[in-house]
Amino acid sequence: MAYTLTVNGESKTLEMPGDTPLLWALRDGLHLTGTKYGCGVAACGACTVHLDGVAVRSCQTALEDAVGTQITTIEGIGTPAALAPIQAAWLEHQVAQCGYCQSGQIMQAASLLAENPTPTDADIDAAMEGNLCRCGTYPRIRAAIHSAAAKMKG
């Protein structure tokens, strides 16, 4: 059936079964492909988006449950021409290698900073443990989060 979602501030209607994970509604229904599939079982974080500002695994969120929420994807927090501070920090630290996990990493980190503008290493550990990176970009992820926090504080 048809569902209407609010994605990155825009209202979008799509025709898919209500139990379709939001991940696939975004990727295959709306062709918003910045959000990635890595495991489908909440074990990698590649599919992380924000629902009402909070990081969730879109592979575990049913399309019908996302109706009525504000959905934000990697495409919604900044653009190549106007980067979000967290993205600018990622660029500054040249974090990505293959890049496939990075949308999820950035969305997770953005949600951490929204909650906790000055995270300690332990806070970063706790927030980022669910986001796997097979290329091993962790040292730079940590550095980029610290530097985004410092910049956002001004």
Place this chain on the structure above:
Amino acid sequence: MGRMKTIARRTFLIGSAAIAGGVVFGTYAYKKPIPNPLKASAITPYVLIDAQGITLIAPRAEMGQGVQTTLAALLAEEMDLDWDQVQVMHGPASRAYFNAAVLEEGVPFAPTDESWLAETARGAMHIPARFLGLQITGGSSSTPDAFDKMRAAGAVARVALVQAAARREGLDAAMLKTASGAVVLPDGRKIPYAELAQDAANSDLPEVPPLKPQSEWRLLGTSLPRKDMLGKVTGTAQFTADIRHPGMLFATARSNPGLGAGLASYDATAALALPGVEKVVEVPGGLAVVANSTWAAFKAAELISYDWEPAPYAATSEEMLAQTAASFTPESQDSRNRDDGDVEAALTSGDWSAEYTVPYLAHATMEPMTAGAWLQNGRLQVWAGNQLPTQVLKEAAAITGLEEAAIDVETPLMGGGFGRRAEMDFIKQAIHVAKAMEGRPVLLTWTREEDMTHDAYRPMAMARIKGAVADGKITALDVQLAAPSVMGSQMGRLGMALPGPDATIVQGAWEQPYTFPNYRTTGYRVPAGVPVGSWRSVGASQNAFFHESAVDELAHLAGVDPLELRLSQIDHAPSRKVLEAVAAASNWGSVPAGRARGLAFCLSFGVPTAQVIEVEQGQDGLRMTQAWAAVDVGTALDPSIIEAQVQGGMIFGLSAAIHGEITFEGGQAQQQNFPDYDALRLPYCPPISVAILQNGDKIRGVGEPGTPPAAPALANAIFAATGQRLRSLPLGKVIAFA
């Protein structure tokens, strides 16, 4: 791709086929006749000059190792371009720009030479993803050559543009300079390259001028912003999984979990009844389900009942281990590349000996295997992150019956490769589906479970090592290594045979720069079973663990510091220097209270690499507190990329050392997804500092050498901390990590 096609038709393109005439003869000695030598040098990228600027059309795929950034820097350096004046575009696999068949022979080996190196180089000519990974190689002898050729292409282009300007202005070319993408006239006026390109292309191309000496480099040797970074931090970078076209169908595949065996029968009634499901298609290995979303395809694939034929190899890991252990026989001997002194005479039965084992490993790239295809109007388009596009062409032609000229292969960004994307399985499946769904674009995505259970795995392997020490030195070391042949398995899947021994069985052990007076390395080939493939650093991934654990054990037996022992028995200067560098960086002699350290060394892909890992036993378990690495890459083109690769390679090795294990029951891989095949996660990852040295003779690639020393450095640290010697991986089975 739209821009590419338009450009190819109507704007000016300096292709390397034209540019590189001088390049081939100037820098490279081909041993065999090449039908058209001008075409043989497409290892150089293409330089495209148009109104939008200067674009490197990279024939190499980006797997994350930063290769396209480095290729662009090589070109920009010699062309005198500013960094923001060069863009990178993925080349279409081949058709429009070079002759793939010719290219395949464009390697410095006789066509009859089917050695591992020759084959590696041949594969690498197209997409040097694994072996020619970063800057720009691994073990292949074509590294320094690619390095030269890329710069030569830029230099020739620059001279051609200067000559065009000289003709136009009636000036002597010697009076002209170049800077920031323009020819600079004596009066200071500047003519942008774009205005001169047409003219330059229409004239004869000059010989390769002398390349800039390293002292004049502006870009090379510095850390440049990666060309792919902006796309990757904004979600706009396009991976294969992100290809979308109007009317696209989404598919997934299920193959026999008994790898290589067929499908006896199936019942897809329930799957076909699921809303959104269009078709079930027989594909090599099993079935594909085609639907209107990937999720619908995933769900439908679950609803099919499959009757799989049994796997054509031993059913369990225990049986496989027994097979491995039974392979240390003269009949199974594959190679003995090193036999210094007289090991037999030097060792007696009472001497130290040990047995080590490692399990099968999956690649587990972050992006599961994914390929797209579209067959319409007698043409086939393939999208696939892959390392062998010309093989894709061959397979596609065989499946569809089309001429290769009617097939386009595009290689989007890869969500990790690590050697997995040299395989054709998933790509062939996508092409079969496209054939069944003619007229519609199809994207086939494996589930994580399918990906993990249908890999070409890093093989299970075993080592039996004997050694003796005297006066603080190792006097004899006998290294016996048993593994199935990766190259044989891999080439078999490409329809080729591997004559002769497989160097990967002993890679990372036989060629180490130790001077033990009695020193022997023997490879034993375990009969082929489970499909095995190249996994980041290939044989060195297991052999460094075996070799460096043994050296550590013997150092302790001799009562000598493991660093001292290595320094006293390695005479290769660059190798000594990485050991000294890692010792200095870690302050090896003074370990903080409560902590312990392990050291390991491996020379792989020409890069001596030493690593130190520091651990601390805490309440919740053993914690890696810090790590240090030192590598010698000969010439460091981009320190930031090198650092990232060494860190990433080390983390990849640590993931395997702590967590990685694929086991088999009933011929099927038991691990399905990250909960049972985990990898190192951020909280467990220590800070890793990387020292980059440049004492080696040649420029070397660094995508792989960071991996091999990680496991032995950690195992050696555990011994230092606990006195517990762990001789089989993964370590997480025995040690709790915190």
